[in-house]
Amino acid sequence: MKPRTWRLPPIETYPRAVAVVQTVWGKLLLLAVFALVLKTLVNLSLQMTVSAALVAMAGRHRMKVALAAAVALLLREPYWYGYGELDEAILIQAGLGDRVSNEILRGSTWLLCAPVAFLALILARRFRSHAIGKRVVLLQHAVCLGLIGFASSHILTGMPQALLWSVTLTLTAYFWYLAYALVGQSRKNPPSLVAHFATFHPFFAPHTMVPFGKGALDWLNVEAKDTDALARTQLKGLKLLVWAFLLRTLQWGLQRVIYVGLGVPPLNGAFREFLDSGQAPALSFASLVFNFPDQLLSMAVMGHAFIATARLAGFGMLRNTYRPLSSRSIAEFWNRYFFYFKELMVHIYFYPTYLRWFKSYPRLRMAFATFMAAGVGNFFFHFLQEEKTLVARGPWETALGMETYVFYCVVLVAGIVISQLRGHRIDPSAGWWRRQFFPSLWVAIFYGFLSFFDSTRVLVDLDQHFGFLSQVVGIEPWIRAIG
Amino acid sequence: MDTSDRLKIRAYVVEMLADRGDLQAFDDEDSLIESARLDSLAVVKLVTFLESTFDVDFGEIEFDPQRFDSVELLAAMVEESRG
Numbered sequence: 001m002k003p004r005t006w007r008l009p010p011i012e013t014y015p016r017a018v019a020v021v022q023t024v025w026g027k028l029l030l031l032a033v034f035a036l037v038l039k040t041l042v043n044l045s046l047q048m049t050v051s052a053a054l055v056a057m058a059g060r061h062r063m064k065v066a067l068a069a070a071v072a073l074l075l076r077e078p079y080w081y082g083y084g085e086l087d088e089a090i091l092i093q094a095g096l097g098d099r100v101s102n103e104i105l106r107g108s109t110w111l112l113c114a115p116v117a118f119l120a121l122i123l124a125r126r127f128r129s130h131a132i133g134k135r136v137v138l139l140q141h142a143v144c145l146g147l148i149g150f151a152s153s154h155i156l157t158g159m160p161q162a163l164l165w166s167v168t169l170t171l172t173a174y175f176w177y178l179a180y181a182l183v184g185q186s187r188k189n190p191p192s193l194v195a196h197f198a199t200f201h202p203f204f205a206p207h208t209m210v211p212f213g214k215g216a217l218d219w220l221n222v223e224a225k226d227t228d229a230l231a232r233t234q235l236k237g238l239k240l241l242v243w244a245f246l247l248r249t250l251q252w253g254l255q256r257v258i259y260v261g262l263g264v265p266p267l268n269g270a271f272r273e274f275l276d277s278g279q280a281p282a283l284s285f286a287s288l289v290f291n292f293p294d295q296l297l298s299m300a301v302m303g304h305a306f307i308a309t310a311r312l313a314g315f316g317m318l319r320n321t322y323r324p325l326s327s328r329s330i331a332e333f334w335n336r337y338f339f340y341f342k343e344l345m346v347h348i349y350f351y352p353t354y355l356r357w358f359k360s361y362p363r364l365r366m367a368f369a370t371f372m373a374a375g376v377g378n379f380f381f382h383f384l385q386e387e388k389t390l391v392a393r394g395p396w397e398t399a400l401g402m403e404t405y406v407f408y409c410v411v412l413v414a415g416i417v418i419s420q421l422r423g424h425r426i427d428p429s430a431g432w433w434r435r436q437f438f439p440s441l442w443v444a445i446f447y448g449f450l451s452f453f454d455s456t457r458v459l460v461d462l463d464q465h466f467g468f469l470s471q472v473v474g475i476e477p478w479i480r481a482i483g
Numbered sequence: 484m485d486t487s488d489r490l491k492i493r494a495y496v497v498e499m500l501a502d503r504g505d506l507q508a509f510d511d512e513d514s515l516i517e518s519a520r521l522d523s524l525a526v527v528k529l530v531t532f533l534e535s536t537f538d539v540d541f542g543e544i545e546f547d548p549q550r551f552d553s554v555e556l557l558a559a560m561v562e563e564s565r566g
Contacts, residue, residue, distance in 0.1 A: 187545070187547055188545060217549065218549075221517065221549060222517060318517075318519050322519075331524065335522050335523070335524065342523075343523065346523040347523075347548070350523070350527070351526075351527075351546065351548070354527060354530065355530070355541045355542070355546055356542075359534070362531065366527070369527075420524070
């Protein structure tokens with residue numbers, strides 16, 4: 001027995017639909033429908049739709065218009081990375097709270113950061129054959145950690161100190177975009193600087209540290225080359241957006257039933273209550289169970305909305321989430337759940353490690369590269385996200401406080417390595433239950449358990465996480481008895 | 484490049500696709516990564532395959548995941564590694 005898969009109709013293959021989208025009225029209708037549906041899913045929907053439409057119309061000047069759209073987005077929300085609060089904290093720490101405004105600090109920061117990024121890209125190209133140039137992303141890591149260490153040492157004072165923190169945190173927010181661009185600069189045929197800068201703040205995926213669509217080389221590789229391809233890409237975008245809307249509706253319905261109807265507390269709320277009172281609220285087990293599908297749906301909706309908008313602009317990018325629950329292995333799920341985060345880790349950590357280390361030991365080679373990507377890279381990404389703690393407590397204490405995330409990374413790495421080394425060949429003689437259902441169920445249970453350590457506050461001790469878990473699954477009395 | 488080498492590459496790609504339950508036909512120029520038929524784990528397997536079968540050294544030639552997108556591009560990489 002095998003359940004039938006249901007799909008939206010493949011409108012991008014209907015010649016009549018493709019032809020209609022190429023007419024003026026067809027384009028207007030497409031944009032109107034797109035804007036309406038997108039409005040139900042994300043903020044800034046109108047600006048995203050208009051940007052995508054302008055980029056699509058720009059033809060061979062697409063990347064220039066994409067850069068203009070990125071700048072427009074940044075001008076509209078210059079404090080996107082929590083900069084408002086951060087700048088205030090930095091100014092107070094430097095003793096400038098009442099003398100320098102956030103606007104002056106932010107403006108000065110952008111004026112400093114843009115030339116730094118420009119210079120970094122020029123130098124990466126100029127020295128691409130040099131030993132350091134071949135490890136340019138490693139150098140970027142060293143510079144970033146050096147800046148964080150320097151800023152937290154408080155050697156500087158007053159405005160220079162405030163600017164140092166502000167520039168450092170801005171560079172950390174764009175760290176992964178710059179990493180892709182630096183890698184792109186070492187290629188034989190690198191994209192233009194305009195193309196690189198356009199990808200630093202994607203008009204279709206605002207306010208995220210994860211580069212959706214990867215770097216400029218990847219954007220250019222998937223852009224529609226003619227009007228017919230553009231129309232097909234746009235229809236695929238519309239279809240993906242409709243799918244996102246259906247998933248959002250499903251999520252809304254489930255949340256109404258579970259959180260409102262049954263009175264199950266959302267996991268973060270239940271965990272907060274446990275931290276305050278030492279007692280997990282009733283129905284916390286249901287919170288734990290429902291958190292995973294809720295998280296899956298949130299990820300799918302957000303990623304689909306972003307990629308659909310990129311497609312509307314003519315970039316035929318791959319989906320961010322693709323049928324994660326059909327994964328038969330832990331490694332496969334990691335690939336299907338948050339594709340662009342996984343790709344980032346693979347490009348920046350896995351490939352360079354795999355190409356250089358333990359070539360004569362195939363299993364160790366694979367395991368070590370996986371450790372660097374899913375472990376070290378993953379941890380570093382989340383370390384950079386703790387910007388408020390970095391400013392308040394410095395890098396060392398921030399890293400020490402992330403023991404829960406270290407645990408998450410260790411278990412994830414172990415799961416992926418075991419799954420990769422075992423392989424997952426399809427046995428054609430096995431029935432659907434044995435071939436698909438049970439492996440997928442096991443994978444879902446693994447990630448369902450692990451998601452608790454990822455979705456709650458990572459700076460809360462691991463002890464507290466296990467304390468909550470032991471109460472929720474009812475083994476706390478046994479643990480007390482053991483002592 | 485030797486036709487038998489191209490056939491070896493093609494046979495390996497066919498086997499990798501079959502492992503994923505993908506039995507669809509494809510041409511040597513067809514995109515495999517950008518079309519999502521193969522993923523980054525497949526790139527890793529292809530790296531190992533090219534190293535062990537054709538002695539390709541990625542310290543000598545440029546490593547770019549986009550160069551693993553089709554049988555034709557893979558064959559070109561083998562050709563380049565032989566100077």
